[in-house]
Amino acid sequence: MTPCAHLIDDDDAIRDSLAWLLESCGVACRSYPSAEDFLAEWLPSCTGCILLDIRMGGMSGPELFDVLCERGCRMPVIFLTGHGDVPMAVAALKKGAFDFVEKPFNDNELVDRVVEALKLDANQRLAAADADSLSARLGSLTTREREVMELVLAGKLNKLIADELQISMRTVEVHRANLFDKMGVRTAVELAQLLAGKR
Template sequence: MSEALVFIVDDDAAVRDGLSMLCESSGLNAECYDSAESFLDAYRPDQPGCLVLDVRMEGMSGPELHAILNQAGCPLAVIYLTGHGSIPLTVQSIKAGAVNFLTKPVNGTELLECIRAALLESTQMGLRIQAKTTAANHIASLTEREREVMVLMADGKTNKEIARHLGISHRTVEIHKARIMHKTGVNNLVDLIHLVEIGKRAPD
């Protein structure tokens, strides 16, 4: 997975320069963009990181950009940093998934703490997305009958119960189980249960 970055999207050059210097002085890699559109043109959907985002900008607003990223399932943790904060906007932003909502001017130490927490959250989010994608790919490699057997295995059914439920022989169940373990790469029932649970939450 790529190293998490701090993306700064603000149409005020002085704000961008100040935030970039703050990040770099703390050993954090930052990229600056003067609009939501320029950020979208450059952003790679699989890139984890923290997005420090202004609310009001020329063209696309911060919340509009956030909605696009949410739709795309991007593993970015969003921090709003704005001079136009309000309680309704704060509530709306947090409900949309923002990890924090700060108003300018902001204390540098406080902002860095928020950014570090957001970077950790983004990395964990990226790992979860990666796990879901891997699980979905493994499950997609199974035949329909193998998926039926897998679900029954994850439900704790014995070979005899699976055979009776599906109307197949005990030996056929064993063959399906061996193929399932081989195709998914799991080594035991516990790992298989985890795979099935992750697969249930996998994106379409």
């Protein structure tokens, strides 16, 4: 799934004109005539952004959006709508939609928003990759190593840690060295920064 704009609209003409517009600006596109068609092809590894019509036969845009959110889809979603509906727009944005634009839209502005959405997605993906690598490293820790890590992050000295865990200082040192190794850090400070905010 190469990064692209996923166009979901049951109106062939709109899909085609959108695809033409975006591709003429260098944005790759894929078209889907219904929410169900998109869901059938969607994978968590999908990259890019989504242009989603509100009113469609079968599953509606907001319904698809909810499903995708549940399934962990992080692609930015730009809603497209024919008739203004403030509560719907407000609900969509509060749920995390990237944008909500009314038809007819200004071509240049829409392209700009799509480009921004693609950029956001790329950044989110980088951040997610970091987070994944981090939790993978955390997952590789043994129980003891995790316990020691907690206490290290609490700023406690090895002697105190040994005391609290009822083990010898030497053992703490071993665990400490092993977990530093697994987490890819060289000092407790680096570890603290690596886990800043998380956990």
